[in-house]
Amino acid sequence: MTVPERPVRVLVCDDQALVRAGYATIFAGYGFDVVGEAPDGTAAVRLARELQPDVVVMDVHMPGIDGIEATRLLAGPDAATPAKVLVVTTFHTDENVYEALRAGASGFLLKDATPDQLVEGVRTVAAGESLISPSVTRQLIGRYATRLRPSAPAPADDGPLAVLTPREREALTLIARGLSNAEIAAELVVSRETVKTYVSRILTKLDLRDRVQAVVLAYRLGLVSADG
Known part of the structure; x- marks a missing residue:
């Protein structure tokens, strides 16, 4: 008897409620389990540690602790159990990519990615691989x-x-x-x-x-x- 594959568990972190709702709808439509939503970096860190999702989808610019610092706390060298973080942002600058990678992010996408690209990004990161947006070249x-x-x-x-x-x-x-x-x-x-x-x-x-x-x-x- 084949055991059904467990759905990918995702924590969505973004300061905009409509964006969080949009992500949750997309992920649910592809069979993912959205285990929680966080409106700021502090909540993102707390919920990620509490819920242990397979992938944390993280915005960069959020109130309080921003997404880069939250990523560092969850996936950086001092994290006891490093999380898999996919950073998704509207800001395509070298420094954002540098800091996201330095903080321990496993992937980086821009918010103009299609739903299919976003879903594939989560699957890729959940599988233990890395993902960089096609807009962010390997030269970067x-x-x-x-x-x-x-x-x-x-x-x-x-x-x-x-x-x-x-x-x-x-x-x-x-x-x-x-x-x-x-x-x-x-x-x-x-x-x-x-x-x-x-x-x-x-x-x-x-x-x-x-x-x-x-x-x-x-x-x-x-x-x-x-x-x-």
Whole structure:
């Protein structure tokens, strides 16, 4: 007997009631379980810790604690049990993306995303992968990582990357170039399941939470560069 898959549990955080209601309607229509709604960052942190949703959909600009700080408290390095946070905002600026990634967000979308893109974003983050809006290019992630890069980065075959096999290094390079699992599979001529195994091993060996952190690390270590 097949056990039905549990619905994705979502916490919606936005200071506008109409936006929260819109998200809740969209998510319910796709079979998600909206476990709560938060009108500000303080409530977002409290409810996320209390309800333990699969994904926290977080606005950036909210009263009190803003979405970036709330994300840091829920998903940052000091979080006991890091949450998966998808930041959704109307503000498309480098600094918002930089700070969201630094705070620990697993994904970043703009509010002009379609319902299908929003739903797919939640599914992607819930599955442990990362998502950056198509409007936010991988060059932007590269510029963020470059800001953190040491003045003399270690060669790509030294340091943390030494624990990876050559094939895993190839996969990490393709991840950092912004390719999906399907595109990586085609590039390496392997199955998608094999790519998933590579990704899982990369994250485990490098002690990374998700693909966003893997991309940032690849740029920081000079495995890839912002200019491609």
